[in-house]
Amino acid sequence: MNSVKYPDFRLDGKVALITGAARGLGRACALALANAGADIALGLRDVNSAEDVEKEIARLGRRSLRLAMDVASMEQIRQAVDKAEKSFGHIDILVNNVGIAPPNPAEEVTEEDYDETLNLNVKATFFVSQAVGRIMIRQGGGRIINMSSQAGFIALQDESVYCMTKAAVNHLTRNLASEWAKYHINVNAVAPTFVETPGTEPWLSDPDFRKSVVDRIPLGRVGKPMEVAGAVVFLASDAASLITGEIMLIDGGWTAR
Numbered sequence: 312m313n314s315v316k317y318p319d320f321r322l323d324g325k326v327a328l329i330t331g332a333a334r335g336l337g338r339a340c341a342l343a344l345a346n347a348g349a350d351i352a353l354g355l356r357d358v359n360s361a362e363d364v365e366k367e368i369a370r371l372g373r374r375s376l377r378l379a380m381d382v383a384s385m386e387q388i389r390q391a392v393d394k395a396e397k398s399f400g401h402i403d404i405l406v407n408n409v410g411i412a413p414p415n416p417a418e419e420v421t422e423e424d425y426d427e428t429l430n431l432n433v434k435a436t437f438f439v440s441q442a443v444g445r446i447m448i449r450q451g452g453g454r455i456i457n458m459s460s461q462a463g464f465i466a467l468q469d470e471s472v473y474c475m476t477k478a479a480v481n482h483l484t485r486n487l488a489s490e491w492a493k494y495h496i497n498v499n500a501v502a503p504t505f506v507e508t509p510g511t512e513p514w515l516s517d518p519d520f521r522k523s524v525v526d527r528i529p530l531g532r533v534g535k536p537m538e539v540a541g542a543v544v545f546l547a548s549d550a551a552s553l554i555t556g557e558i559m560l561i562d563g564g565w566t567a568r
Contacts, residue, residue, distance in 0.1 A: 318550035323348035327404035327547065328395050330354035330382055330439060333361040335508035336458060337408040339536030340543045345373040347544050349404060352395035354380035354439075374399075382409050382435035392442040401450055404547045405443040407436045407457045410476075412510075417471040425472055432476035433483070440487060444496060452495030454547045457484050459502040461562045477502070481558045488556030497555040499546045504562035506534040529564030 327344045331337040332353040338361070341351050345368045353361050358379040368375040376398050380391035395402055410432045415424055440455055447453030462470060463477030481500060488498035505511055505524050515521050515533060525531060542559055545551055560566055 318548075320545065320548045320550050321348050322404070322544070322547060325349040325403040325547070326352065326395070326399040326401055327406065328352040328354060328378075328392070328402050328443060329406040329408055330380060330435070331356070331409035332364060333357070335510055336503070336506065336536050336539055337406070338364055339540040340406050340408060341375075342367055342371070343537060343540035343544050344404065344406075344547060345371045345375070347548070348373070349547075350374040350399060351376070352391075352399065352402070353377045354382070354391055354409075356381045382439055383430055385438060388435070388439055388442055392439070392446070396446055402443055402446050403450075403453050405440065405447075405453070405455045406543055406547075407439055407455070409435055410458055410460075412460075412462070412470060412473040414469045414514075415472065416469045420472055428472045428476055432473070433479045436480055437483060440483075440498075444487070444491060447496045448491070448494045453497075454551075455487065455496060455498040456543050456546050457498070457500040459484070459500040459558055461502050461504050461560060461565055463502055463558070464560070464566050484558060485556045492555060497546070497551065499551070499554060499556070500558045501539055501542045501546070502558050502560045502562065503534055503539045504528060504565050506536055506539060508536060527565055527568070528562070529567065532563065534561065534563065 327349045329337050329341045332341045333355055345351050350373050351368055358377050365375050378391040381387045457480050459480045460477040462474040463481045484498055484500040
């Protein structure tokens with residue numbers, strides 16, 4: 312009898328919570344995880360958004376729940392995570408997707424700019440991870456995937472605060488992976504290059520800017536949301552059970568040069 316256990320990428324019976332799930336990378340992650348078999352808790356700043364995501368998840372044969380979850384609010388984080396657990400009975404996968412990248416020359420950054428970027432990119436990632444991590448500890452395991460960026464490894468023009476926050480997300484990922492390994496919680500991050508999303512459209516629609524980006528990517532193109540979501544599905548699956556504390560670059564080779 313063949314006793315080989317082959318890699319399993321399916322997520323049947325799992326529940327995933329995705330922050331910022333209405334559009335862009337969050338939307339792609341929600342749909343990709345649902346396609347792999349997971350039920351989805353949609354963390355949303357506007358609970359009335361993401362109707363199209365909800366319908367597509369239903370078409371895939373999975374359940375979903377829209378949650379009012381402005382991650383700038385500690386109370387909304389707590390309430391949303393509690394509601395997700397009560398509704399589904401467990402949370403097996405967390406994707407910390409929310410983040411902002413306002414372009415701002417370092418000499419012009421205000422305290423308000425600085426605080427908003429750190430609060431959404433770092434503070435929220437920590438406290439959402441804490442809230443869900445407590446549930447995963449009780450359950451005996453889980454998967455946390457943080458949305459980092461190649462900006463955590465390189466310098467980008469006029470993005471000093473954003474780059475700093477993504478470097479912080481990387482190190483937070485490693486620390487949580489080390490601290491929570493004893494609870495069988497795997498914590499990893501994905502770090503994309505420029506990806507075609509509503510958030511990047513204003514910049515990538517500028518031919519000169521787009522060319523400057525593509526010229527630095529050996530594969531010769533920017534990314535698509537599902538190319539990032541595919542890595543998230545992998546890290547959420549049993550196929551990645553030995554991977555923790557890693558930052559997976561999805562950058563078309565940008566940082567290899």
